Amino acid sequence: MSAYVLILDDDADVATAAQLLLRRRYGKVATLSDPAGLPALLAQGVPDVLLLDLNFTPGFIDGAEGLALLDLLRAQAQPPAVIAMTAYADVPLAVEALKRGAGDFITKPWDNARLVAAIDQALARRAALRGPAAAAPDLMGESAAMRELKALIAGVAPTEANVMVLGENGVGKELVARAIHALSRRAAGTLLAVDMGALPESTFESELFGHRKGSFTDAKADRAGRFQAARGGSLFLDEIGNMPLVAQAKLLTALERREVTPIGADKPEAIDVRIISATNLEETRLFDPAVFRPDLLFRLNTIVIRVPPLRERREDIPLLLSHYLTHYALQYERPARNVSPAAMDGLLRYEWPGNVRALRHACERAVILGQGADYALSDFGLPGSGAAVDGDEAAAPAWTPPGIASPARTAAAAGDMTLDALEREAIASVLSQFNGNISHAAKTLGISRAALYRKLGKHGI
Numbered sequence: 167m168s169a170y171v172l173i174l175d176d177d178a179d180v181a182t183a184a185q186l187l188l189r190r191r192y193g194k195v196a197t198l199s200d201p202a203g204l205p206a207l208l209a210q211g212v213p214d215v216l217l218l219d220l221n222f223t224p225g226f227i228d229g230a231e232g233l234a235l236l237d238l239l240r241a242q243a244q245p246p247a248v249i250a251m252t253a254y255a256d257v258p259l260a261v262e263a264l265k266r267g268a269g270d271f272i273t274k275p276w277d278n279a280r281l282v283a284a285i286d287q288a289l290a291r292r293a294a295l296r297g298p299a300a301a302a303p304d305l306m307g308e309s310a311a312m313r314e315l316k317a318l319i320a321g322v323a324p325t326e327a328n329v330m331v332l333g334e335n336g337v338g339k340e341l342v343a344r345a346i347h348a349l350s351r352r353a354a355g356t357l358l359a360v361d362m363g364a365l366p367e368s369t370f371e372s373e374l375f376g377h378r379k380g381s382f383t384d385a386k387a388d389r390a391g392r393f394q395a396a397r398g399g400s401l402f403l404d405e406i407g408n409m410p411l412v413a414q415a416k417l418l419t420a421l422e423r424r425e426v427t428p429i430g431a432d433k434p435e436a437i438d439v440r441i442i443s444a445t446n447l448e449e450t451r452l453f454d455p456a457v458f459r460p461d462l463l464f465r466l467n468t469i470v471i472r473v474p475p476l477r478e479r480r481e482d483i484p485l486l487l488s489h490y491l492t493h494y495a496l497q498y499e500r501p502a503r504n505v506s507p508a509a510m511d512g513l514l515r516y517e518w519p520g521n522v523r524a525l526r527h528a529c530e531r532a533v534i535l536g537q538g539a540d541y542a543l544s545d546f547g548l549p550g551s552g553a554a555v556d557g558d559e560a561a562a563p564a565w566t567p568p569g570i571a572s573p574a575r576t577a578a579a580a581g582d583m584t585l586d587a588l589e590r591e592a593i594a595s596v597l598s599q600f601n602g603n604i605s606h607a608a609k610t611l612g613i614s615r616a617a618l619y620r621k622l623g624k625h626g627i
């Protein structure tokens with residue numbers, strides 16, 4: 167769990183011991199020995215949790231001053247959660263601290279497990295008080311559907327339950343997975359993402375479970391698999407709907423046994439990961455045993471989170487437009503402009519088959535190509551430039567990535583182009599053919615999704 171913990175204690179040994187214990191778990195842990203430095207430190211950033219010693223060395227500060235600090239903290243706009251630390255005999259002081267705003271107290275010398283549990287509880291209370299909207303900051307949207315989604319994420323994240331995220335391309339499934347991890351008890355660990363659809367069958371086991379040196383020709387050294395590398399954190403299994411059945415069987419065995427055996431190893435290794443998976447497969451397909459093993463599904467979908475397509479939460483479109491138009495205007499050093507009323511009308515009525523990813527690309531394109539005082543609908547490069555935005559995808563020209571005037575010019579202009587430019591055009595053309603669907607585009611181009619993402623970044627698409 168990533169959090170900022172401050173330890174205010176005049177005993178340097180105690181503060182260092184606490185810092186060593188807590189740093190690995192919470193990330194940012196600072197110590198302060200003199201309470202006089204507290205206001206300056208708070209001005210730099212308010213900690214999530216403050217461990218406040220009320221038993222300073224006699225003559226340095228007494229309990230009354232410690233309590234006065236609590237009053238100072240309570241006056242902050244967003245005070246930290248305070249856990250008071252007192253000597254065993256000082257229960258009345260601890261009770262007074264609780265009355266003055268401390269959320270909890272522990273007695274010194276503390277028990278490590280009790281200290282960690284007290285901090286975890288304080289953090290959980292804080293997250294609950296801030297509410298679900300603040301819980302997933304990168305996930306923008308204030309529609310009822312998004313609020314419900316964020317509440318679900320906030321509720322599910324602190325549990326260890328495996329979560330399956332469902333939704334169309336570009337709706338934000340990966341963002342949801344990241345929010346779940348960030349709000350989980352495993353947040354201090356890594357979130358490792360694996361594109362399951364792009365793992366070749368031949369390297370599937372080695373990638374996921376690892377291998378020992380010499381176990382096959384290319385095994386030049388021992389290598390940890392993704393399951394081991396994500397130990398203590400979460401494993402994001404993306405595109406699980408594209409996994410071949412053989413691979414599904416291997417994954418199932420690992421999840422059932424809670425252990426994996428690296429290739430060439432003689433002993434299995436226990437796994438300690440939380441699984442968050444995602445797919446854009448329609449549920450009818452996912453529940454088809456010929457496509458996906460029901461027993462594996464059962465392991466993965468303890469909790470199912472459905473991310474609604476953008477067309478079902480159109481209220482979020484203005485907010486997303488404003489966010490991404492501002493973002494790209496800053497990036498490309500272009501002036502801030504408004505979306506003209508006619509453009510907004512077209513953008514609101516558009517079906518957004520590529521969801522937020524397509525909206526993001528459309529904003530980038532508008533920032534780069536827009537010439538008028540306001541953004542016009544044509545700047546966004548939507549199919550038919552807004553003329554046919556009623557959802558008739560079949561009739562509408564395909565989505566065009568930013569910076570690409572027309573994918574159709576690929577063949578005509580190929581003679582004058584560099585290899586790099588040709589690659590960009592080819593990618594853009596295939597992307598538009600599949601309405602921004604990364605999986606299908608990658609498959610058609612014969613590269614992995616990861617490789618396609620790298621190329622999108624390289625070409626600025």
Ligand SMILES: Nc1ncnc2c1ncn2[C@@H]1O[C@H](COP(=O)(O)OP(=O)(O)OP(=O)(O)O)[C@@H](O)[C@H]1O
Nearest residue numbers: 304305306335336337338339340341446522523604
């Ligand atoms: N609610 C949102 N707020 C802000 N940005 C969003 C939101 N949802 C998605 N995005 C952006 O849209 C893009 C696609 O999001 P993401 O990769 O999470 O989608 P996905 O559903 O996992 O897509 P795919 O199925 O194609 O892998 C990203 O750039 C992401 O930052």
